[in-house]
Amino acid sequence: MPMDDDTPRTTTANDGGTGAVGAAAQLLVGRTGDRRGVGDVLIDEDELAAADAFDLPGADLSSEEISVQILAAQADEFTCASCFLVRHRSQIAVxxxxxxxxVDCEG
Incomplete structure (x- = not known):
């Protein structure tokens, strides 16, 4: 009998109410001690700890202090009048x- 992929799966009385996915998840949880299941989804504790160490773009960094050493333009450098980037004098086009x-902004 064809089944629509969008319809939710139902459990039958003979599978003990766990379903094929739930039974497989229970087997995996039994084999690995560092995983815990939430419904039919397994969460790897090592990956969860590693994910906490990453900072997402746009994160609030107002409490962070950044120290940067600023150097004046050197004798062999110039500031482009268009893009305002400091470039080596060999890149002067006009x-x-x-x-x-x-050379990127000439024209």
């Missing part, structure tokens, strides 16, 4: 009235 442009 000098328009004392305003230097890099």
């Amino acid at each position: 000098d328009r009235g004392g305003r230097l442009y890099c």
Whole structure:
């Protein structure tokens, strides 16, 4: 009998109410001591601990202090008048009235 993939699975009386997925999950939980089951989903404790160590983009870093050493532009560097990046003098493409442009911004 064809079954629609979107319909929820139901348990039958002969499988003990656990279902095939639940029985497989119980077997896996029995074999591995570092996993715990939540419903039919297994959670690996090692992966959970590793995930807590990662900082997500956009996280609140207001309590963090960042120290950066700022150097003045060196003699062999220039600041592009278009993108305002500090580049090596070998990347000067155009000098328009004392305003230097890099090879990426020429045009």
